[in-house]
Amino acid sequence: MPSGGRGRLPLSSAIVKVWIPHETGRDLLGELPTDVVVECLADPARLPSDPAGVRFWVPPFLSAGDVTGLLDRLPALEVVQLLSAGADAWVDRVPAGATLCDARGVHDSATAEWVVTAILAHLRGFPAMARAQARRDWAYDEVAPTDELAGKRVLILGAGSIGRAVQARLTPFEVDFTLVARTARPGVGVHGVDELPRLLPDADVVVLLVPLTDRTRGLVDEAFLAAMPDGALLVNAARGPVARTEALVAEARTGRLHAALDVTDPEPLPADHPLWELPNVLLTPHVAGSVRGLLPRAYRLVGAQLRRFVAGEPLENVVTDGY
Ligand code: OXD
Numbered sequence: 001m002p003s004g005g006r007g008r009l010p011l012s013s014a015i016v017k018v019w020i021p022h023e024t025g026r027d028l029l030g031e032l033p034t035d036v037v038v039e040c041l042a043d044p045a046r047l048p049s050d051p052a053g054v055r056f057w058v059p060p061f062l063s064a065g066d067v068t069g070l071l072d073r074l075p076a077l078e079v080v081q082l083l084s085a086g087a088d089a090w091v092d093r094v095p096a097g098a099t100l101c102d103a104r105g106v107h108d109s110a111t112a113e114w115v116v117t118a119i120l121a122h123l124r125g126f127p128a129m130a131r132a133q134a135r136r137d138w139a140y141d142e143v144a145p146t147d148e149l150a151g152k153r154v155l156i157l158g159a160g161s162i163g164r165a166v167q168a169r170l171t172p173f174e175v176d177f178t179l180v181a182r183t184a185r186p187g188v189g190v191h192g193v194d195e196l197p198r199l200l201p202d203a204d205v206v207v208l209l210v211p212l213t214d215r216t217r218g219l220v221d222e223a224f225l226a227a228m229p230d231g232a233l234l235v236n237a238a239r240g241p242v243a244r245t246e247a248l249v250a251e252a253r254t255g256r257l258h259a260a261l262d263v264t265d266p267e268p269l270p271a272d273h274p275l276w277e278l279p280n281v282l283l284t285p286h287v288a289g290s291v292r293g294l295l296p297r298a299y300r301l302v303g304a305q306l307r308r309f310v311a312g313e314p315l316e317n318v319v320t321d322g323y
Contacts, residue, residue: 016310017053020302021060021083028299033310044070052076056309058083058302059090061294062286068093079315081305083298085111085162085289086239087319088212100319101305105161106297107289112165114288115207115237118260119154119170122233123147127282150174153202158209158238159190166207178203182215193219200227205235212239220244225251233258237288240265245275252278262288 016033019041020026026038039048042060044067051073059067061083068090071077077098080090087102094100121127125146132139152175156163159181167177178199184192191199200206206228210216220234220243228234236243240263251257253274260282264275267286275281305315 015053016055016306017049018056018058018306019048019054020058020299021063022295022299025058025295025299025302028296029303029306030300032303032306036306036310055079056081056306061290061298063089071095079305079309081302083294083302086211088239091213091319099315101315101317102319103298103301104317106294106301108161108165110291110294111162111209111237111288112169113291114262114284115166115209115235116169118235118237118262118282118284119205119207119233120149122258122260122282123149123152128279131279152176152204153178154205154207155180155199155203156207156209157193157196158207158211159185160209162237163207163209166209175205182210196224197227200224201229203228203232205233207235208238208242210238210242212241216242218242218244220248222247222250225257228257230256231258233260235260236264237262239263240267249274249278252281255280258282260284262286 014035016036018036018038020038021040021042023040023042025040029038032038041048051070052075054074055076056079057074057077058081071093077095079099079101080094081101082090083103083106085103085107087100090100123146125143128143129139132143150173154170154175155178156166157180159179163179167179170177179190180193180196180199181190182193184190184195208220210219218241222244225234225247234243234248234257236259243265245265248259252259258280261275262284263286264283269275269283275283301317308315
């Protein structure tokens with residue numbers, strides 16, 4: 001294994017002990033070398049065997065706080081392979097010598113579908129219509145006419161694989177795109193984040209898809225929101241803390257901006273949080289990536305990574321310092 005690993009135990013060095021979070025995952029890994037032993041760790045309180053021999057760990061999807069504590073009990077750990085695209089909960093916690101890999105690519109279609117759904121649901125007024133349906137109220141004069149997606153200017157903040165998947169799915173809807181990333185890539189039409197003050201006033205829809213890092217935490221602040229035009233929609237499928245919640249509540253409360261949020265800060269959102277009550281805010285409980293096809297796709301990646309690991313080949317999706 002190129003990363004070298006820490007404290008590899010001589011007696012078990014031929015065996016690659018792997019912990020995965022789903023029993024059903026075993027059948028989804030594909031064929032593995034005979035020296036790979038796969039065990040299921042679904043509940044961190046019930047370890048399947050001695051943690052000392054674990055060399056490759058796949059933590060539960062979107063788990064954080066309580067399971068990262070297990071890292072201290074895995075002295076032979078060489079790889080942490082996440083099932084999530086976001087690695088923010090793990091970047092500073094995985095010990096030196098172990099390699100952290102994310103699930104880039106696994107969530108592109110599901111997250112992009114959520115973004116398209118959220119934009120269309122908002123523009124076509126579905127939340128208000130669902131509220132009217134619950135009241136058995138035809139409410140035509142209240143809900144129509146709605147807005148439409150055709151002709152809108154969509155700014156995608158985060159030009160990685162999910163951002164590109166969103167762009168591909170929105171292309172037939174006759175929208176204009178602006179892609180923004182940490183650094184500008186003029187050759188492929190990507191603007192730098194420093195250009196946002198100039199770009200935001202021209203965006204009807206702003207889609208957040210950036211990873212949560214020191215640079216992106218609180219990026220969507222009062223000034224960012226103030227730069228968005230009246231009536232614009234902010235879509236957050238990234239991480240809650242990318243947006244300052246108080247600033248968002250303040251703008252949404254006036255009715256000037258709208259939001260569709262799959263992620264919030266805090267998360268889960270407490271029952272008494274003001275975001276619940278704003279009619280121009282569409283909330284979903286961090287489900288953009290949670291689709292039935294997730295596990296087959298995710299374990300296909302895990303299986304491929306395991307075969308690379310055993311063969312001593314470089315792993316894919318390694319989370320680097322530049323994350
Ligand atoms: C992810 C997510 O990071 O679904 O994969 O939030």
